[in-house]
Structures are given as structure tokens and as C-alpha cells.
Amino acid sequence: MPIWDLLGESRRPRRYGPGQMIYLQGEMPSCFYYLQQGEARSFISLDSGEERVLAIHRSGDLMGEASFFDNCPRVSSAMTTEECLVFAIDRGQLDEIFLRHPELALPMLQYLARTVRILSRHVGSASLPAQQRIVRYLLDQPTDEQGQLHCTHEEIGQAVGASRVTVSRVLGQLDREGALQTGYGSVLLRNPERLRQMAEPMMPD
Amino acid sequence: MPIWDLLGESRRPRRYGPGQMIYLQGEMPSCFYYLQQGEARSFISLDSGEERVLAIHRSGDLMGEASFFDNCPRVSSAMTTEECLVFAIDRGQLDEIFLRHPELALPMLQYLARTVRILSRHVGSASLPAQQRIVRYLLDQPTDEQGQLHCTHEEIGQAVGASRVTVSRVLGQLDREGALQTGYGSVLLRNPERLRQMAEPMMPD
């Protein structure tokens, strides 16, 4: 049983349809969320109307826990991408749960720590040239059985903060070099090792 | 008494001189740190040899706790900028402390959550034009009694990922507009409201 199921003990999850907002950037958090089943993504809305995808959450993930503990307005929004089962845990419930399951504190710390790690990577990547940001993103994404990613250039661009044109140019070049192969709405990583090599030129010397 | 002093209970802090490394990007963490006194900064080293300052830690801050809980190689390094008193807490000690002070778990979660918030802001800022990144940085920094910041253009540039030239140009323009006043190694925020306005054009509509 996934560890966070303890959070939903003796309560019922709420069901979200695909494309529904779970929480909104800017609002004060009254609870955080346990995504028991489904997929959702959290993103930051920028002034320009752009959206920067922060993370794709899957079954077993917590969401919105940072703003909740910090008790400041949410820095990102979250939207389901498919049908989801979600537990909302507010302060009173969390207190109760911690009383009954004090052993949850450490995993919770670990979970937040992992978020910090992911965000730190983002910060470190932010000033890299577009090609490296794109390659890193591709390597970070889970692939299907055949090692294919199913995403459009547009989506990649939104995630890494580059225009579709740039994504197309980079992927086209990598394709010609044989490092990967682009399909219609999909990318096949032919030579992950080579990609890793060009994504991580961060060598301490 | 600062809350984290409980972490150092019955032990003695280690004294660091200015400019000493506390931990190094890439190494496995065996402990995290409580900066009881002094100032230190954590930064990410990029491939290019650049360093991106993540945070400036002051008395009462924890450091390196994310990698510690996550138990993965450190994503950043930390160096003192002045003489510091630092407690190092390893896993065994933390277990002990949590047994004696279970009430520390929640503040710890809050602390990590705050880090997540700060990093999220970084990520959200990354693709903004240089001027906005700079203004945001200035507004985030603590000022001295007269509302002055003591930092060089070079330092600002490293923190926000811009060249010194760009920082000088932006500050020069803001100075001419009367929003702030630049001195030798210092910046005086004359009109914070105006700055805030140009830093946060992120309007949900």
C-alpha cells in the first residue's frame, strides 16, 4: 500500500474529470492534496500568459504541500490531465494524522526535499542554452515501452521555456546527427548516452 | 531562543573562518547544518564555470537539509562569507532530537516548504527579461537601516544570471527614472512601490 494512503484513511477521495483545476496560483492554501490515482500537472502562469510546467504528478504524489506548510499564496496552479482521485488534507486533519502516524513526518520531509532537488535542477538549467534544456527535459521524461516519448514540440517548448521553432530546430539537428528520431507527435531516443553527454557538460575540473 | 537551537542542544558548534566551504556540490550528504551565527551563501556551479547564487543564509538558517533528507548528492555548494558558528547534525543525532522534540517536525516541514517557494520563484523568474529579474532580486534582498542594499553589480548579475553590463544598464536607467539610486557598492530603493509594479506584471486575468 502506498505510504500516503494513510493520509486518506477513513475518508473518501474526490473525483476530478480531465482538465479540471485542483488549485490556483495566488490563492491562499487551506489544504494540500494526495493524488491517489490519475495524472495532473502543476504550472506557473507568467505575465505573458505563458505557462511553465513545473511537474507532472502521477498516482502516489503529493501536490500543493509546499504552499500549504509555508502558508503563503500558491506559486503555481494544478490541473488534471485525466480522471483523478484526490484527497484534500487540511490542517486539522493533518494534525490528527500526525498524532496517529508520527512516522509520516520523515517521509514527508523526504518528499519536500525531493521537490527542492527537482527545483534546484531547474534553477541550474535555467540559464543553459536551449539545446541543453531540451535534451535534459527529454532525458527526464518517462518513456513508453519502445523508448518513445509522446509529446509535441509545442509541449516541450512550454516545459523548457523555448519557442516551438527552437525545439523543432534542435530536434531536427539531433535527428540528422542520429541521436534521436522525431515522429509525428513523438520522439524516439536512439542514443541516450550521447544525449546525456551533451546534456551534462557540467564537469568539475 | 531561536527554535533550531534545540538541534545543537548539548553539543558545540564548529567555527568556520570567512571563505571556507561547508559542503560541496556533488558529494553525498551525511548531515545538514544549522547556521547559528554568521553568513554563508549556497550556489550552484555551472558547466561554464559560472556560479549561480541560490540563497544567502544568515543566523538561524538551516543549510543543506534538502539533500540530506533526500539522500542524494548535493545540488549546491555552500561557503561562508564571514566567521560562522555551525552545527552539523547527522542522521543519528536527528533521530535522537526528534525523539526528544517531536514538535520540531512541523517547523522543519515549514522550513523546507519555504525553500520550495523560493526556488519556485527562481524558476518562474528564469525566463523573464533581465530587468524584471534584477528588480525582483533587489526587492527580495534585506536592506539595512537606511533602506540600502550593499552589493556590487557583479554580485547582482551572478545572482540573477545576467552580465554585469546588463545590471549596470538596468540600474542606470532605473536611477535616471528616479526609482532607485545607485552608489558605490550600494543601491538605495527610492520608490519600492514603483519597482514592485514593474517586477510583478503577473496579473491573473
Add this chain to the structure above:
DNA sequence: ATTCCATGGGTATGACCATGACGCAGAAGA
């Protein structure tokens, strides 16, 4: 098949900004 739309690919233009260079002024040390 035909139509329509999303996706992918290309190009020209210009914005933004890093780089390297130079000069000048304030600060610090001899």
C-alpha cells in the same frame, strides 16, 4: 476522396543580451 486542423519544418527580421574592450572614479594600501 475531400476538407479541416494540428503538427512539423523552414526563413527573415529584430530584440535581447553576453562578450571583450576601454576609460574613469572611488577606495585602499604603500
Add this chain to the structure above:
DNA sequence: TCTTCTGCGTCATGGTCATACCCATGGAAT
């Protein structure tokens, strides 16, 4: 005082990338 170093202002140059536009093609619906 003189020297040296650091911080700041500015320039020309070039690279990277966003924007806007165009066209080709895959896929789905009619």
C-alpha cells in the same frame, strides 16, 4: 602622495532566440 585595485559606465560586435509568417504533411471527420 602615488599606486593599484575594484566598481561602474559605455561602446561595438556577435550569438541566441522569439516572433511572425509561410508551406508541407499526418490524421481525423465528413
